[in-house]
Amino acid sequence: MNTKNICVLVSGGGTNLQALIDAEKRGELGSGKITCVIASKTDAYALERARTNGIKTRILIRKEYSDIASYSKAMRDILFEEKADLIVYAGFMTILDENVCDAFPNKMINVHPALIPSFCGKGFYGLHVHEAALTKGVKVSGATVHFVTAECDAGPIILQKAVEVKNGDTPETLQKRIMENAEWKILPKAVQLFCDGKITVKDGVTIIKE
Numbered sequence: 001m002n003t004k005n006i007c008v009l010v011s012g013g014g015t016n017l018q019a020l021i022d023a024e025k026r027g028e029l030g031s032g033k034i035t036c037v038i039a040s041k042t043d044a045y046a047l048e049r050a051r052t053n054g055i056k057t058r059i060l061i062r063k064e065y066s067d068i069a070s071y072s073k074a075m076r077d078i079l080f081e082e083k084a085d086l087i088v089y090a091g092f093m094t095i096l097d098e099n100v101c102d103a104f105p106n107k108m109i110n111v112h113p114a115l116i117p118s119f120c121g122k123g124f125y126g127l128h129v130h131e132a133a134l135t136k137g138v139k140v141s142g143a144t145v146h147f148v149t150a151e152c153d154a155g156p157i158i159l160q161k162a163v164e165v166k167n168g169d170t171p172e173t174l175q176k177r178i179m180e181n182a183e184w185k186i187l188p189k190a191v192q193l194f195c196d197g198k199i200t201v202k203d204g205v206t207i208i209k210e
């Protein structure tokens with residue numbers, strides 16, 4: 001199978017990027033190769049992780065664009081330049097519009113730190129997601145990997161993994177448990193399934209050939 005170029009979009013610490021890098025080193029991304037990491041901020045620690053591992057980095061600063069449409073077009077052009085076969089949002093905190101989503105249908109995936117359709121959509125990102133889960137008092141949360149569409153967190157679901165909420169959890173402890181037990185496992189797995197051609201989408205629902 002031909003190598004698939006994976007572009008990873010990041011905004012922060014990049015622990016999910018690290019999980020992908022580690023999976024690739026173990027030979028667990030199928031035909032996928034992380035060829036470029038694109039950050040929305042110059043100080044994203046994820047860039048350090050990419051550089052340490054010899055992966056090309058690019059920076060597209062959100063604040064330098066007046067609106068989301070112009071930012072999305074610039075991102076689309078970079079992704080074309082990089083010949084991206086798969087785009088992974090790994091803690092990427094900007095919602096790109098249809099200029100990108102329509103150019104890469106069912107070729108962009110995102111990891112979200114809750115069980116969609118709970119605690120998702122605009123405003124639900126990072127620790128806010130876990131704060132909302134604790135405020136509601138859910139006993140189970142988790143993570144979801146899904147295809148990205150122009151509607152935030154609404155694209156076809158690929159994989160989900162549940163994680164227990166424990167007494168005394170803070171947003172930080174819950175985030176850590178969900179990252180370690182769910183996100184860092186299902187994100188590389190979803191990338192592997194994609195690169196192995198095992199995901200199809202029909203009527204907004206994915207079918208996974210295991």
Ligand code: GAR
Pocket residue numbers: 011012013014015016017046090091092093111112113124125126129179183
């Ligand atoms: C992760 O928990 C990811 O699921 C979340 O931000 C964190 C990034 O951590 N993403 C979102 O909330 C997107 N809606 P990382 O930079 O260490 O991978």
